Amino acid sequence: MKTLFNYALLFLLFACFHITVQAADIYVAPTGSDTNPGTKDKPMATVAMALRKAREMRRLKDPAVENGIHIIVGDGVYTFSEPLFIRPEDSGTPGSPTIIEAAPGARPVFSGGMSVKGWRKASGKMPGLPAAAQGKVWVADAPVEAGRLLDFRQLYINDQKATRARDRNADSMNRILSWNHQTEQCWIPAPKTPGWDKVAGLEMVIHQWWAIAILRIKSVTVKGDSALLGFHQPESRIQSEHPWPAPWISQKTGNSAFFLTNAIQFLDEPGEWYLDVKQQQIVYWPRNNEDLRSVQVTVPYLQNIARVEGTIDNPVAHVFFKGIDFKYTTWLRPSQAGHVPLQAGMYLLDAYKLKIPGTPDKRGLENQGWIGRQPAAVELQYVRNTGFERCNFSHMAATGLDYIRGTQYDTIIGCTFRDIGGTAIQAGVFSDPAFETHLPYDPADARELCRKLTISNCFITNCANEDWGCVGISAGYVQGINIEHNELSDLPYSGICVGWGWTKTINAMRNNRVHANLVHHYAKHMYDVGGLYTLSAQPGSVISENYVHTILKAPYAHDPNHFFYMYLDEGSAYITLKDNYCEEEKFMKNSNGPGNTWDNNGPKVADSIKNRAGLEDAYKAIKNIK
Structure with missing residues (x-):
């Protein structure tokens, strides 16, 4: 009887032990120290060192990691000096994931920005500054890193983006007079502001159908009320040689619109700023509610805040982010090499029109292009089973979140994207720099592809606000992607875009799903748009039960009637479109391939379908997150 009692006691103790086994918790707080053990009472200071501790625990097979590792991040701002890098050695397992998460009730910020302090009101007359701004601007020493002036293209005052000084304010733009493709020069109406033509670092932003270009101005010749602009290389040649989208000349719809930027002579209203490289200072005219002695002023410093990267044979697996705010990234290529995109922000590295048309995939093709990809926060x-849940992305100069290649079974759920300069969420290979962008991509090793990614219940607004040709969600050569129950609004161009290549040829894309999304208030600046947009053959793909409404009236559209709720562009094939609600049956089917099925799309779709689109009830509150 005693032996039986002892066995029962041992069993009870063993059961209790297993019930109380928990995942390893590593705490991080701004007031912590990386020499601390990472307990709740003695937290570490940086996520990078907490991640190293977790890595060592796995390497040494610490039994505490049996049910996973939680890196619990306390409230506050964590300013990164380099991107957080997550390697294959940081991988978890299905039963023991690595989770980087906010502490209960906390909103930790992972920042790629840098604070600017020491603001003072400018004294005396400032050379070049318009009369309206004299006596009203404040200045601060520009950040210097390792003896070099920090370059940046964005400035944030209390999390509100300021406007880089430009010659036309708000949504106002001028029109080019002509473009000479042989000399690579452009005539414009000359601004009336004195001295603008002598400024180093001047830029031109030009509107071209479905994309903008950012061109660094090399020379200005003023003749009367007009000015002749020349541009730096490489963007000068690419801008004048590539056929689409190109500068537009039309008496009927107006020439391409443009504005000039990055000159102190244009700083003429509150909310505008200028980086004076010679004086190494920032000049800013505060808005009415801003006191530069107390506000938080931030400039972006890093291009990437975090990188999760494995190899094709050793991917990063079972790593998740929960409740993290990612803020402030920079992107300097426009300042260093200009920016001439082909579409969706993919910038041209080389492009020209073939004198004799024809490629291996398309007999009549005359457009050749090789592209690069914008960086992401x-x-x-090369990851699998990773994810982001209820994370927030804001104040990015380029892309927000990007699953680039070699990914599978990943999730983006309940995240918000606000104030993103480029595309909010991007996924899949588009074209590598060595691969001509109109050729069908179908790698021999399918592990190169982005497969089985779910993007669900995300709120995307005020994105692509720097590069107007970018979109809300952009997917290239993807397989089995599932984009469902997201809400997208306040976009300058299109909403959800799936596909790449402009080809009817069967390629890597297939079995993609775009379901029950709400897309509205788009086409703010560009036309030739679609709330839902596809390219190329995608066998087995379905676009269903989405709700698309309110196309905005872009004031400088080259063809103001060329807007659509659903847009199947070149090569789109083998796609089913069913039960999608929109205000009218305004669809584009441009050079489509075979096998597309249209079934019950337009204003007659049942209200029940329209009402189910967008964020589900459990996620509707994320719209209120600021």
Whole structure:
């Protein structure tokens, strides 16, 4: 009887032990120290060192990690000096994931920005500054890193983006007079502001159908009320040689619109700023509610805040982010090499029109292009079973979150994207710099692809506000992507875009799903748009039960009637479109391939379908997050 009692006691103790086994918790707080053990009472100071501790626990097979590792991040701002890098050695397992998460009730910020302090009201007359701004601007020493002036293209005052000084304010733009493709020069109406033509670093932003270009101005010749502009290389040649989208000349719809930027002579209203490289200072005219002695002023410093990167044979797996705010990234290529995109922000590295048309995939093709990809605040490649849940992305100069290649079974759920300069969420290979962008992509090793990614219940607004040709969600050569129950609004161009390549040829894309999304208030600046947009053959793909409404009236559209709720562009094939609600049956089917099925799309779709689109009830509150 005693033996039986002892066995029962041992069993009870063993059961209790297993019930109380918990995942390893590593705490991080701004007031912590990386020499601390990472307990709740003695937290570490940086996520990078907490991640190293977790890595060592796994390497040494610490039994505490049996049910996973939680890196619990306390409230506050964590300013990164380099991107957080997550390697294959940081991988978890299905039963023991690595989770980087906010502490209960906390909103930790992972920042790629840098504070600017020491603001003072400018004294005396400032050379070049318009009369309206004299005596009203404040200045601060520009950040210097390792003896070099920090370059940046964005400035944030209390999390509100300021406007880089430009010659036309608000949504006002001028029109080019002509473009000479042989000399690579452009005539414009000359601004009336004195001295603008002598400024170093001047830029031109030009509107071209479905994309903008950012061109660094090399020379200005003023003749009467007009000015002849020349541009730096490489963008000068690419801008004048590539056929689409190109500068537009039309008496009927107006020439391409443009504005000039980055000159102190244009700083003529509150909310505008200028980086004076010679004086190494920032000049800013505060808005009425801003006191530069007390506000938080931030400039972006890093291009990437986090990178999750494995190899094709050793991917990063079972790593998740929960409740993290990612803020402030920069992107300097426009300042260093200009920016001439082909579409969706993919910038041209080389492009020209073939004198004799024809490529291996398309007999009549005359457009050749090789592209690069904008950086993202968070980039992932060669990963599987990773995810982001209720994270927030804001104040990005380029892309927000990008699953680049070699990914599978990943999730983006309940996240918000606000004030993103480029595309909010991007996924899949588009074209590598060595691969001509109109050729069908179908790698021999399918592990190169982005497969089985779910993007669900995300709120995307005020994105692509720097590069107007970018979109809300952009997917390239993807397989089995599931984009469902997201809400997208306040976009300058299109909403959800899936596909790349402009080809009817069967390629890597297939079995993609775009379901029950709400897309509205788009086409704010560009036309030739679609709330839902596809390219190329995608067998087995379905676009269903989405709600698309309110196309905005872009004031400088080259063809103001060329807007659509659903847009199947070149090569789109083998796609089913069913039960999608929109205000009218305004659809584009441009050079489509075979096998597309249209079934019950337009204003007659049942209200029940319209009402189910967008964020589900459990996620509707994320719209209120600021």
